[in-house]
Amino acid sequence: MNRAIAPVAVVLGLVGIYLSGNDYLINLGVVCAIYTIPAIGLGLLFGRCRQISLGHAAFVAIGAYVAAITSNEYGIDPWFSVLLATLTGGLCAWAVGKLMFRLSGHHLAMATLALGMIVHTVLVEWRSVTGGPDGTALINPLVLGSVDLMSDRAFFLLGWGVACLLLLASDNLIRSPFGLGLRVVGESESVASSIGIKPNALKVAAMTISGGLAGLSGALYAYWLGYISPDPFNVAFSLKLLLIVALGGYSGSWRLLVGVFFVVVISEVLKAFGRWDTIIFGLLLIAAMLYPQGWLGGMFDQFRQSRQATAGDKRGELN
Amino acid sequence: MNNKKVLLEVKDVDLSFGGLSVLNKVSFDVRGGEILALIGPNGAGKSSILNVITGFYTPNAGQVLLEGKNLVGMSADKIVDKGVVRTFQAAEILFELNVRENVVAASMKEMKLFAGAIGMGWKYGRPSRSGELADQCLELVGLGDVAERSAAQLTAGQQRLLAAARALATGAEILFLDEPGAGLNHIEKELLVNAILRIRKSGVTVVFVEHDLTFVSKLAERIVVLNYGQVLAKGEAEAVRTDPKVIDAYLGNTEINRRRDNRSERSNRRLLTAANLSASHGAVQALEDVSLHVDEGEIVSLIGANGAGKSTLLGCISGRYRPSQGTLEFAGRSLRGIAADKRPGLGIALAPEGRSLFGSLTVEENLMMGYFSQLRRSGLSQLIAPRGEHHRAMLEVMEEVMTFFPKLRQRRHQQAGTLSGGEGQMVNIARALMSRPQLLMLDEPSFGLAPQVTREILESLPDLTRKGVSILIIEQNAKAALQMSDRGYVLVNGSIVAEGQSNALLERADINEAFLGWQESTESEHERVSA
Ligand SMILES: Nc1ncnc2c1ncn2[C@@H]1O[C@H](COP(=O)(O)OP(=O)(O)OP(=O)(O)O)[C@@H](O)[C@H]1O
Ligand SMILES: [Mg+2]
Numbered sequence A: 001m002n003r004a005i006a007p008v009a010v011v012l013g014l015v016g017i018y019l020s021g022n023d024y025l026i027n028l029g030v031v032c033a034i035y036t037i038p039a040i041g042l043g044l045l046f047g048r049c050r051q052i053s054l055g056h057a058a059f060v061a062i063g064a065y066v067a068a069i070t071s072n073e074y075g076i077d078p079w080f081s082v083l084l085a086t087l088t089g090g091l092c093a094w095a096v097g098k099l100m101f102r103l104s105g106h107h108l109a110m111a112t113l114a115l116g117m118i119v120h121t122v123l124v125e126w127r128s129v130t131g132g133p134d135g136t137a138l139i140n141p142l143v144l145g146s147v148d149l150m151s152d153r154a155f156f157l158l159g160w161g162v163a164c165l166l167l168l169a170s171d172n173l174i175r176s177p178f179g180l181g182l183r184v185v186g187e188s189e190s191v192a193s194s195i196g197i198k199p200n201a202l203k204v205a206a207m208t209i210s211g212g213l214a215g216l217s218g219a220l221y222a223y224w225l226g227y228i229s230p231d232p233f234n235v236a237f238s239l240k241l242l243l244i245v246a247l248g249g250y251s252g253s254w255r256l257l258v259g260v261f262f263v264v265v266i267s268e269v270l271k272a273f274g275r276w277d278t279i280i281f282g283l284l285l286i287a288a289m290l291y292p293q294g295w296l297g298g299m300f301d302q303f304r305q306s307r308q309a310t311a312g313d314k315r316g317e318l319n
Numbered sequence B: 001m002n003n004k005k006v007l008l009e010v011k012d013v014d015l016s017f018g019g020l021s022v023l024n025k026v027s028f029d030v031r032g033g034e035i036l037a038l039i040g041p042n043g044a045g046k047s048s049i050l051n052v053i054t055g056f057y058t059p060n061a062g063q064v065l066l067e068g069k070n071l072v073g074m075s076a077d078k079i080v081d082k083g084v085v086r087t088f089q090a091a092e093i094l095f096e097l098n099v100r101e102n103v104v105a106a107s108m109k110e111m112k113l114f115a116g117a118i119g120m121g122w123k124y125g126r127p128s129r130s131g132e133l134a135d136q137c138l139e140l141v142g143l144g145d146v147a148e149r150s151a152a153q154l155t156a157g158q159q160r161l162l163a164a165a166r167a168l169a170t171g172a173e174i175l176f177l178d179e180p181g182a183g184l185n186h187i188e189k190e191l192l193v194n195a196i197l198r199i200r201k202s203g204v205t206v207v208f209v210e211h212d213l214t215f216v217s218k219l220a221e222r223i224v225v226l227n228y229g230q231v232l233a234k235g236e237a238e239a240v241r242t243d244p245k246v247i248d249a250y251l252g253n254t255e256i257n258r259r260r261d262n263r264s265e266r267s268n269r270r271l272l273t274a275a276n277l278s279a280s281h282g283a284v285q286a287l288e289d290v291s292l293h294v295d296e297g298e299i300v301s302l303i304g305a306n307g308a309g310k311s312t313l314l315g316c317i318s319g320r321y322r323p324s325q326g327t328l329e330f331a332g333r334s335l336r337g338i339a340a341d342k343r344p345g346l347g348i349a350l351a352p353e354g355r356s357l358f359g360s361l362t363v364e365e366n367l368m369m370g371y372f373s374q375l376r377r378s379g380l381s382q383l384i385a386p387r388g389e390h391h392r393a394m395l396e397v398m399e400e401v402m403t404f405f406p407k408l409r410q411r412r413h414q415q416a417g418t419l420s421g422g423e424g425q426m427v428n429i430a431r432a433l434m435s436r437p438q439l440l441m442l443d444e445p446s447f448g449l450a451p452q453v454t455r456e457i458l459e460s461l462p463d464l465t466r467k468g469v470s471i472l473i474i475e476q477n478a479k480a481a482l483q484m485s486d487r488g489y490v491l492v493n494g495s496i497v498a499e500g501q502s503n504a505l506l507e508r509a510d511i512n513e514a515f516l517g518w519q520e521s522t523e524s525e526h527e528r529v530s531a
Helices: A002-020 A023-046 A056-073 A078-100 A106-125 A153-173 A177-187 A189-194 A197-223 A233-247 A256-289 A295-318 B046-053 B076-081 B099-107 B112-118 B125-139 B156-169 B186-201 B213-219 B237-241 B244-251 B310-318 B341-345 B364-371 B372-377 B380-384 B388-404 B406-410 B420-435 B451-466 B479-484 B502-507 B510-515 B517-530
Strands: B006-017 B018-032 B035-039 B061-066 B084-086 B175-179 B204-209 B222-227 B232-236 B272-281 B286-294 B301-304 B325-330 B349-353 B439-444 B470-474 B487-492 B495-501
Touching: A002 A023, A002 A153, A023 A056, A023 A153, A023 A177, A023 A197, A023 A233, A056 A078, A056 A106, A056 A233, A078 A106, A078 A197, A078 B046, A078 B487, A106 A233, A153 A177, A153 A197, A153 B112, A177 A189, A177 A197, A177 B099, A177 B112, A189 B076, A233 A256, A233 B301, B006 B046, B018 B046, B018 B204, B018 B222, B018 B232, B035 B046, B046 B061, B046 B084, B046 B175, B046 B204, B061 B470, B076 B084, B084 B156, B084 B502, B099 B125, B099 B156, B112 B510, B125 B156, B125 B186, B125 B479, B156 B175, B156 B186, B186 B204, B186 B213, B186 B232, B222 B237, B222 B244, B232 B237, B232 B244, B237 B286, B272 B470, B286 B301, B286 B310, B286 B325, B286 B495, B301 B310, B301 B451, B301 B479, B310 B325, B310 B349, B310 B439, B341 B349, B349 B420, B364 B372, B364 B388, B364 B420, B388 B406, B388 B420, B406 B420, B420 B439, B420 B451, B439 B502, B451 B470, B451 B479, B470 B479, B479 B502, B487 B502, B495 B502, B502 B510
Parallel strands: B035 B204, B035 B222, B084 B175, B175 B204, B301 B470, B301 B487, B349 B439, B439 B470
Antiparallel strands: B006 B018, B006 B061, B222 B232, B272 B286, B272 B325, B487 B495
């Protein structure tokens, strides 16, 4: 029953925002949905499996550009381009994982950091395809039947519909045998091998899922904005995603939303700081690492523990 | 018994690291349904051969044949699927999971992505039965009652039982247990012996590494003895144990033959006084109103079951835990508010349970870390590069410590993380000695050590006291500890229930029964062996 509380509360909150009709809130809501989707994948990879990706923005960027280019240049149906973006994101992540997990140690962090820079450079320099630093506009909109999904309101529903479904699936997944396997691998790879779990297979799977979700989010972002440039897919974006996962208690499920809301609100506040936000998000990430249960989650656990302790004392008195 | 079929055959296995040959043409076989013990001195290569068989190391030459099929070159998880499963010498419990999850992770086998995402992961196939199987395995080792606890709350002994249950839950046909009994008291060992017998009865072949010969003789039908990476002897248990070669190289005389005497030399100056200490871990009260003292030059032993609070007590003295009540006084000065990292500088050293070495540093560097507190006292620049007299003093202490553990001298430049279990324990104790403590606290020094080495360490304690060191020791081998100490305290459920002169404690019938039972039988065992 407890499991139902978080999703129901979230959905009620979202319906509230939608019905409020406040354009600013709805716009922020779309941004939140777009952050939530890649954060779910990173929650599995970083939160459960303890593999750090410092360049997750790259997979989001790949998704956005694949969607834009395939639909602009090749006239592919926009929905199909979203699917292609998801698959490409997953494929790239799979390849990186395959290469990097053959080595032990923290090579993934290094490799993804490098990947982030490479992708960014390619997007800026390969003007003929990507449009260079000025970016590129999406010609064809996403439509459902005869409804144009480009408005904030329509996208709010689409984005959160997808995000909630994925949260539900991810919540199931982390409670499943697969999720247990990820935790085992995250804590000790040699123990995993000693009980017949293939550490590399699971790590590559988590990497692929998270790359796919990042690609999906990138494509949705591209259609929503109708225009993309390399700029948003920077290190700060990758750090924000990690921060979301850390603030959400590394859980990969509904708790992530605590991190998402916090990061989106803070980003609004920090807009005034321009480039300095990278440093601020880095510092926040360090602060978040100090509370492994997530900020809110940690406080909640402490509260519960203290209640349990006093309840225990009372029981002691009775005996 | 001998007509059992050969299940696994180890053939001419060679293994070396750099120039160091660890295994040299090792051959033996494991027969279906038997219990086989693998014994030998520290660093003989026992864990290494387990690592080779289970796919964690690749040998330079040789074969491991499971019913005729070579396992060498297969990945570790594939070998598990073939039914060949191991535990680790260091238990390797997953502390972020609860006890049951530790075992379920081993029994679930299938991790379907799609089924998991739609919430059906546990509904069909292997995973649907994994919970039940896990509970059976936990029951089998006697951990059924603590299944829902966090694995981090288990005592050292329970962790080993959990490791065995976890390995079993994979559906193992041959189970390799690396020192399953290390750190267990005699009651827990009795439990483990029964668990292993039950495991065998369920059709599983068991191979185990162990230093406790009573344990070995209670279980093993056949024994393989390794020494310096070679098979020294193998065959029926009885024959191997009486083989003069084996007695010479490994068993030797393990009876502690020096009793503690010459008390007259000692002053009666108090070194450490603990008064009315209480401490708790979260909601669990670990110590309650404990008072004890150690005089200068005295050896004091602390006995009691696993989980009685012994390690917590040492933790309070070393500053790792903060007592909730009571006072600690060391050399006339209160320890309140003195941080753990400052206490070695005062002369308090702890060789903790379960080692905790700096795995990527060499043996020598680990020992230097033990001297850190001395260097810090002589100024910051010494920390950057020890020079002159300080450097000389450090090398001197290191020499002294290495004569204590000659094996470490050979391994000076090896990374501590790659040492054998016993060698690691030697470094652990040696590092504590490096700070030239006034009070040396040893938490289960015999953990993972061959009987002869244990005896040597215990017998050398009086020599240390002559150099002015006082010793507080926890030891599962309670009898040996009491024999070597002046006084003892008995801790039960966090409280001291008995204290007194060691001789008196040794003679008390109730204490004998509760804590010395296993060791009694060790003695009779040795009489049998040497007869
Ligand atoms: N990866 C490695 N690199 C270098 N030396 C190693 C490595 N692994 C093991 N050794 C050495 O090989 C020898 C055999 O080690 P092993 O762990 O097999 O001993 P063991 O018989 O299990 O001893 P113990 O009873 O102390 O656990 C030791 O001297 C150890 O230092
Ligand atoms: Mg070993």
